Amino acid sequence: MLKSPLSLGATIGILGDGQLGRMLSQAASRLGFKVVIFGPDKESPAAQVSLASKVAAYTDEAVLARLAESCDVITFEFENVPASSLDYLTGKGAVVAPSSKALRITQDRVLEKSFARDHGIGTVDFYPVDSLDDLYAALRQSGLPALLKTRREGYDGKGQVWIRSLDEAPAAYDSLNGRPSILEAKASFTREISVVAARGWDGQVKTFPIGENHHVGGILSTTLAPANVSPAVSAEAHDIAKAVLEGLDYVGVLAVELFVLDGDALLLNEIAPRVHNSGHWTQDGCWCDQFEQHIRAVAGWPLGDTSARCTIEMTNLLGADILAWPDLSAEPASRLYVYGKDDPRPGRKMGHINRIKSV
CATH class of the missing domain: 3.40.50.20 (Rossmann fold)
Structure with a gap:
């Protein structure tokens, strides 16, 4: 403390x-x-x-x-x-800050989804998988297709595989090298959103406006924020983020990724116990961005103003995308961020660009 x-x-x-x-x-x-x-x-x-x-x-x-x-x-x-x-x-x-408790729960997808349900937050149906027999049993309950993921680690589409028929189960299981896994039922969602939020040592919570995310090949491609969502969806997403922060007794910034279903129901996809790629838009779209907010929170300072100043589209620059920096840096109403990495290999996050869409 x-x-x-x-x-x-x-x-x-x-x-x-x-x-x-x-x-x-x-x-x-x-x-x-x-x-x-x-x-x-x-x-x-x-x-x-x-x-x-x-x-x-x-x-x-x-x-x-x-x-x-x-x-x-x-x-x-x-x-x-x-x-x-x-x-x-x-x-x-x-x-x-944040604590090891928050890290320990969010590092394990089964613990994370169990935590969510224990706090009244909906998730897709999920099943722990420790053997091929477990996988077959889970598939009979989840239906097909279903997504098999490692319980720990894995990001940007790594450590996961879709199973579309029972015949694919052995190869899918082998592809994860026998690591403890989780099978998730398919979520029929219309779009994916995320909410970045912060909590201070004194329990104060502040949430940023909602972002809408688009992925390509399992990697976040763009985030548009503030997203065009209904007041009800925005309010529920912020309530979910607050419940996560308080349930983890969390200090700092985290992100909650959510599926929006038909009828605007929300299901939690993932909790990221850190500043998040889908919050990069806040660097130019908010009075206080997610990075400053995290520092403020862990330092015991007052949390900053999370109001949006404009609408931003954040685009990740992967691999060779960064080689277009002369053109990107010349774009009007945009701001380029370069991460200082030497090897622009395919899929590697080399930077991002925030483009102002409207004020």
Whole structure:
């Protein structure tokens, strides 16, 4: 628990060294904080813009101990940091936000969906799968097609496979290498939306306007926000985000991805315990963006104004898309963000561009 708001010049530690850590570090620096990055990559996007970096495995207790000593609060930028590392930091007296509880629940898709249902939030039907026999039994209940995913890790369409007939079950199971999995019934949704929200140490909650997301090949392609949704959908989405934040006793920013069904019913797809790709639009569309909001929350500062200033379409720049930077940077009413990665391999997130659609 943070006893008082961090003063100017305090040090924030960030576990994770990718583009989200980079943008968190930039936001923290603008607010007058020092940032130490902890991650395995010596030439990381986050380390490029930070005061210092510690290069080590997330389980390296000697380096974790030094991080605990040098930082006033410690946070993380992605959900695959081991929850045990957060427990170790807490045991060393560090202030950590969000907590290991939030990480432990959201790292496991079965625990995550069970948490949602326990808090009155609808999800698709789901079934734990630990063997091929489990998979056959689950398929008989879920119906076809159904989506088989690893319970842990996996992102941007990785670690998942659609099953359209029982004959495909063995190959699908083998493709995940026997890892503990979850079978999810198909959701007949009309569109996917997300809500990014924050909670402070004092329990204050603020939500950003809804974004509508479009995926290509399992990877987010564009987010349009504020989305054109009904007041009822907006209110329910914000209520769901608030229930998640409070149920996890969460401090910081998270994103909740939701399916919109016919009739505007909502089902939770996923909880991301961090700043999120679908919230990048807030950098130019809101008075306080998601990165500053996360820093404000973990630092014990008042949460910022989440009102929308304009309508933004955020487009991810994947792989060779970034090579068009001369044209992208010349576009009017747009803003280009480059992550500092060297290898523009296919599907890799190299940057994004926010385009103002209307004011």
